[in-house]
Amino acid sequence: MAVELKGLPKARAKRGPWSTPCAAHDCRACEIRGLTFCAGLDENEVATLSSISRRMHFAKRHIIFQEGDSADVVYNVTKGAVRLFKLTPDGRRQVTGFLLPGDFLGLGSRKGYAYGAEAITEVELCRFERDKLETLFESHRGLERRLFEIANDELAVAQDQMLLLGRKTAKERMASFLLKLSEREELRGGRDGAVYLPMVQEDIADYLGLTIETVSRTISQLKRDGLIRQSSSHEFELLSTEGLEDISEPM
Amino acid sequence: MAVELKGLPKARAKRGPWSTPCAAHDCRACEIRGLTFCAGLDENEVATLSSISRRMHFAKRHIIFQEGDSADVVYNVTKGAVRLFKLTPDGRRQVTGFLLPGDFLGLGSRKGYAYGAEAITEVELCRFERDKLETLFESHRGLERRLFEIANDELAVAQDQMLLLGRKTAKERMASFLLKLSEREELRGGRDGAVYLPMVQEDIADYLGLTIETVSRTISQLKRDGLIRQSSSHEFELLSTEGLEDISEPM
DNA sequence: CGCTTAATTGACACGCCTCAATAAAGGTGG
């Protein structure tokens, strides 16, 4: 592969104007109950969780944490979008995931986070200190089991992504990407076939192991082929889910 | 990427001549205590674990489980090597990992394993039924925590691999691969700089997102450059770890 | 409105893939 050399990691992320720790939040009124790792907890457990959670705001482009930071805080995304990424010393970037409302953020070993996390849009997070959370595990086993479940799901997603990066063409990658995002939106109650892409094409490129030019060209091609339509700058419509599936999983 | 089309998934794996469930095994005499998920358990816990474990043998090329199989058994590799893989409908394969003695096998959600597992060599496994294991969690919290830790580590490894597959050149991939294997052997007490590769080049190619030809050429080049030497068919020597590191993590 | 950032498109280059031929290694039976 001919690699895109971008020079040393530019100050891609400026510390945003604000990152506000807000007052403790009432989890029972949470916008995304049922999606997140709080899902399946009883009233009592949610109340306990509420007592150790804290709402945070981050501005667009704010770096929430860097790869290698000690992993003693975990979050739940309640609003906005986050990208996870890794960098090579010479500045190449691999985006390893995008987080949307309801997603969990902060899995990591005692060696620290294996990836950085950065706000794509203005973001609202529910913050938990890890050791406080682990104290809760003692009395609320379901919480620990839920976290383990999340880690397992993440692992499955990561393996799908390895297949995509190692063995799929640009067109297949793009189709897979759009379909997966669409599925995630459906779980969140979005309209069927409508996909909101909060990230820029550079993010998509770094996620799919491509360049921005190839991403752009591939999107253009999918449009020409009548498989997708762009309703606004960040809003797409999947005109043929079947067609995209045929592309993403070639027989 | 121009993709190697291999035709439909060939009967790559014939059921081996034997897959023997042996009698319950005494974990306390285990070859790989300290490496595996049993690590850090006390005598009492190991004894309990022993009571629910069963030794298994699998012949080379035996498929231990397929992607999608219900994930109600987990294993510990005690001897030999295992490859994990995913397949596209048209037969392209992505190897998502190699397991060596001491490695844990069988992380997966209730949706089933996200990958298949196949014996590369003759393999010996320590088998645990998942629900029996989960019963043990009640009384032995450390075990559950250890599994969660393993899942977290796996996730970090997966993300490294995404960076490799999405953003590294063939030479960088090969150097990274050799170094990582070498590190794993050191943990197992192997000689420094000597690497045993139980897998064939097709496995390496499918792991690194390359073709067998590119793998072969890249190995040849690393030999020419004096960075590695082949002591026997599956045994390599890393002549310059530094040189390989410079290649694998370009500045 | 003016500036900056993001997206698009074309022309060309190149790293890796494809196809093909040959050599080497491994496995099996006598």
Place this chain on the structure above:
DNA sequence: CCACCTTTATTGAGGCGTGTCAATTAAGCG
């Protein structure tokens, strides 16, 4: 231990998908 066959590895020649470079347009934002 050798003869035979299959599998695996090596190497070359050429093609192609995606990267690179560059110019232009569109979008975002104060």
